[in-house]
Amino acid sequence: MTGISFGEQPRWHEGRLWFSDWGSREVIAVDLEGNSEVILRAPSFPCCVDWLPDGRLLLVSAGDGLLFRREPDGTLV
Numbered sequence: 001m002t003g004i005s006f007g008e009q010p011r012w013h014e015g016r017l018w019f020s021d022w023g024s025r026e027v028i029a030v031d032l033e034g035n036s037e038v039i040l041r042a043p044s045f046p047c048c049v050d051w052l053p054d055g056r057l058l059l060v061s062a063g064d065g066l067l068f069r070r071e072p073d074g075t076l077v
Contacts, residue, residue, distance in 0.1 A: 001036055004028075009048050020046035020059075027059065040070060 005023025012018075016029040018039070027039045027046050040046075044063025051057055057070040068076040 001030060001034065008046075011049055013051060018049055020049060022046065027057070040074070040076065042068075043076070 003024075004021050006021060008020045008022055010017055010019045013029075016031045018027065018029045020027050020042075022045045025042045025044065025046060027042065027049055028036055029039055030036045039057070040059070042059060042061050044061040044066075046059055047062035048060040049057060052069070056072070059068045059070065059076070060066075061068060070076055
């Protein structure tokens with residue numbers, strides 16, 4: 001994979017490697033074949049990700065000090 005400016009906080013979840021890219025403000029997931037998917041674009045620097053028991057993604061936005069939850073429709077609340 002190319003084009004990562006500042007990869008941070010790698011996590012393994014559901015068969016993919018997930019990480020934050022501070023430079024692009026994206027959370028990206030990569031599968032074992034090397035296929036990548038931009039999961040979301042954060043309002044500020046995405047710092048840490050984790051998941052709730054129901055599978056929803058949590059994101060800490062470092063630039064503004066907020067915790068977001070990604071809903072099934074993709075919105076951040």
